[in-house]
Amino acid sequence: MRDFSTIRKDFPILFQEVNDEPLVYLDNAATTQKPTQVLDVLRHYYENDNANVHRGVHTLAERATEDYENSREKVRAFIHAKETAEVLFTRGTTTGLNWLARSYGDAFIKEGDEIVISYMEHHSNIIPWQQLVERKGAKLRYLPLTDEGFIDMAAAKEIINEKTAIVSLAYVSNVLGVINPIKELAEMAHANDAVMIVDGAQAAPHMTVDVQELDADFFAFSGHKMCGPTGIGVLYGKRQWLEQMEPVEFGGEMIDFVNLYDSTWKELPWKFEAGTPNIAGAIALGAAIDYLNEIGMENIHHYEQELVAYVLPKLREIGGVTIYGPQDPEQHTGVIAFNLENIHPHDVATALDMEGVAVRAGHHCAQPLMNYLNLPATARASFYFYNTKEDADRLIEAIQATKEFFKDGAI
Numbered sequence: 001m002r003d004f005s006t007i008r009k010d011f012p013i014l015f016q017e018v019n020d021e022p023l024v025y026l027d028n029a030a031t032t033q034k035p036t037q038v039l040d041v042l043r044h045y046y047e048n049d050n051a052n053v054h055r056g057v058h059t060l061a062e063r064a065t066e067d068y069e070n071s072r073e074k075v076r077a078f079i080h081a082k083e084t085a086e087v088l089f090t091r092g093t094t095t096g097l098n099w100l101a102r103s104y105g106d107a108f109i110k111e112g113d114e115i116v117i118s119y120m121e122h123h124s125n126i127i128p129w130q131q132l133v134e135r136k137g138a139k140l141r142y143l144p145l146t147d148e149g150f151i152d153m154a155a156a157k158e159i160i161n162e163k164t165a166i167v168s169l170a171y172v173s174n175v176l177g178v179i180n181p182i183k184e185l186a187e188m189a190h191a192n193d194a195v196m197i198v199d200g201a202q203a204a205p206h207m208t209v210d211v212q213e214l215d216a217d218f219f220a221f222s223g224h225k226m227c228g229p230t231g232i233g234v235l236y237g238k239r240q241w242l243e244q245m246e247p248v249e250f251g252g253e254m255i256d257f258v259n260l261y262d263s264t265w266k267e268l269p270w271k272f273e274a275g276t277p278n279i280a281g282a283i284a285l286g287a288a289i290d291y292l293n294e295i296g297m298e299n300i301h302h303y304e305q306e307l308v309a310y311v312l313p314k315l316r317e318i319g320g321v322t323i324y325g326p327q328d329p330e331q332h333t334g335v336i337a338f339n340l341e342n343i344h345p346h347d348v349a350t351a352l353d354m355e356g357v358a359v360r361a362g363h364h365c366a367q368p369l370m371n372y373l374n375l376p377a378t379a380r381a382s383f384y385f386y387n388t389k390e391d392a393d394r395l396i397e398a399i400q401a402t403k404e405f406f407k408d409g410a411i
């Protein structure tokens with residue numbers, strides 16, 4: 001196992017000063033930094049193997065295709081899918097969820113069907129369903145949350161019923177830091193002949209994912225949140241569904257035969273991947289998976305829990321800090337949304353940046369959640385495995401300094 005105290009050196013971007021202070025990067029829920037191991041693979045690909053995939057017979061094209069497809073196998077193993085045919089490369093979680101609303105939605109959703117999501121969803125797991133229900137005359141329903149931000153499972157038992165056609169939920173919230181009981185919710189969905197769609201954007205980077213164990217019908221995630229590049233992501237789908245679904249995009253790469261007035265598609269997974277894909281991105285995502293596997297997803301999860309158990313009580317000790325989501329560190333992932341009494345979260349984030357600490361402030365692409373909690377916005381610190389207890393201390397010190405700075409209402 002890699003030693004967490006030396007892992008930082010793999011991330012050159014972390015060794016810089018921001019506003020004359022050493023950078024502390026705590027915006028990992030938005031995007032993560034990239035280790036040299038991934039950057040080297042990107043560079044190596046473009047310097048040595050760059051060619052289009054599935055087209056040429058020349059050596060470079062064969063190398064590029066082999067590396068691209070090897071990456072698909074790495075993804076399959078990473079999420080414990082049955083076969084690579086079930087692993088589709090996308091641009092990211094948003095694309096995956098939009099494809100589902102279009103493709104699965106158009107094929108299977110009828111007037112009167114209900115699609116169940118929750119109040120904690122990211123906009124990309126809300127808007128595609130709003131659009132779908134409008135097209136189909138279906139209905140969107142929301143699972144309520146408990147005070148600590150867990151899905152209210154008693155309400156879920158009522159709301160997920162024989163009218164439900166899709167249940168689509170985040171595995172891990174990008175605001176509240178909760179892990180949702182997807183397996184149990186998938187059982188409820190399946191008992192009502194509905195499919196279970198999982199937004200895995202905040203889960204795949206931080207914990208072991210087993211789509212078969214969860215019995216998820218679909219699972220979407222993004223490479224850039226797990227040390228990979230932007231513009232590459234994955235949509236997993238069970239073969240039984242993907243075979244019945246139509247592609248969302250049409251063109252090169254995805255066809256078998258093209259006649260004047262009709263065409264046929266390639267087999268899975270390529271029928272969904274129209275046009276030249278993000279080849280370098282997919283290969284670098286494979287490198288990111290190798291990198292994460294070397295550390296071990298269980299180790300990453302435990303280490304992040306350790307950081308959270310360290311930082312939550314210190315945050316609470318400051319006074320005047322409201323922490324959203326579960327209060328027990330055991331139940332809280334590395335995403336910590338908070339507010340400082342009488343200081344707007346944007347001011348908090350700006351003041352922390354002055355101290356070299358990067359956090360996010362705003363609605364976190366979860367406006368319905370903000371309304372549900374009756375909040376305009378929050379600040380959010382999100383940890384990853386390359387963060388340290390020293391980073392947590394810097395956050396705490398910077399928050400204390402911010403509180404002091406705004407004490408007299410000064411800006």
Ligand SMILES: Cc1ncc(COP(=O)(O)O)c(C=O)c1O
Nearest residue numbers: 092093094122124174199201222
């Ligand atoms: C829970 C969740 N879902 C979906 C997304 C969208 O991911 P992307 O912008 O990579 O498509 C995010 C990104 O912040 C997220 O946190």
